[in-house]
Amino acid sequence: MEKQCCSHLMMVRPVCFGFNEQTAESNAFMHEAEPNENPQEDALKHFDEFVAKLRKAKVNITVIEDTPEPCTPDSIFPNNWVSFHADGRVFLYPMEARNRRAERSTNLLNLLESNFNIESIHHLEQHENNKHYLEGTGSLVLDRSKKVAYACLSSRTHESVIEDWASHFPDYEIVTFDALDEAGVSIYHTNVMMNIGADFSLICAESIRDITQRNQVLNRLKESGKEPLEISLAQMNEFAGNMLQVENIDGERILVMSERAYQSLNKSQIAFLEERTFILRAELGLIETLGGGSARCMLAEIHLPLKA
Secondary structure, eight states: OOOSSBSEEEEEEOSSOOOOHHHHTTOTTOOOOOTTOOHHHHHHHHHHHHHHHHHHTTOEEEEEEOOSSSOOTTTTOGGGTEEEOTTSEEEEOOOSSHHHHTTOOHHHHHHHTTTBOOOEEEEOGGGGGGTOOBOHHHHOEEETTTTEEEEEOBTTBOHHHHHHHHHHOTTOEEEEEOOBOTTSOBOSOGGGTEEEOSSEEEEOGGGOOSHHHHHHHHHHHHHTTOEEEEOOHHHHTTTTTOOEEEEOTTSOEEEEEEHHHHHHSOHHHHHHHHTTOEEEEEOOTHHHHTTOOOTGGGOEEOOSOBOO
């Protein structure tokens, strides 16, 4: 059985982080910078502090330095364009925003190949020609241990691309649903409203307004032994859904989240999590407000086999 919690993460150190007008249309979590703010400086500071915290907790991190050209304001969120799998396969994904497509980097994959076995690279980018998108593990929240993929449909998560992805993973069950914010707008990525750990899950169930769909998702999580902890829409808006449980070199499980997400949780929710995992939290500053993504979005899980 494949491990749910990854023990090696990839992060991309930003060079030109900033408000991305091309993604703002479908991401309600984004807010423009104030005139006196320096987005790149702020993002770099918080990125480096986040990496230091993860390494102090004995989590293996591969940091890739972004390049000034092409300018990619969202490169700090690599989990959207690539996924790495335990059988050595790598998948590249179709992205809605044109300037995010430039993040897909074969040079980066070549760097990883010095330490990891890459058996094959699979391309789904051709779906961009039909304006159909699937943005990696932002769109697909994977229960790798039980082989279930959860996806809330949106302009960035299209059923036809999910079907293509599923054809490469015939052992996976696909659970699709609709999730909406308070304004009735589709939530742009599944991983801002739910995440899955080794023996629990965290989900904004109230965003799934269709009761049949909601019960289907909650029951599937329970059947998989992933006891769901429900969060509110208000907590989701503070990025409480955007967490990732990882494993350090000692085999300890660590739930990674932002300080903002942690502060939105109540005492009973924190107690639920602390019974099951160690919590690591980091202040992320403008990465959340301008970028519209949080801790989980910054972490690409490298499930690839290590080279001997």
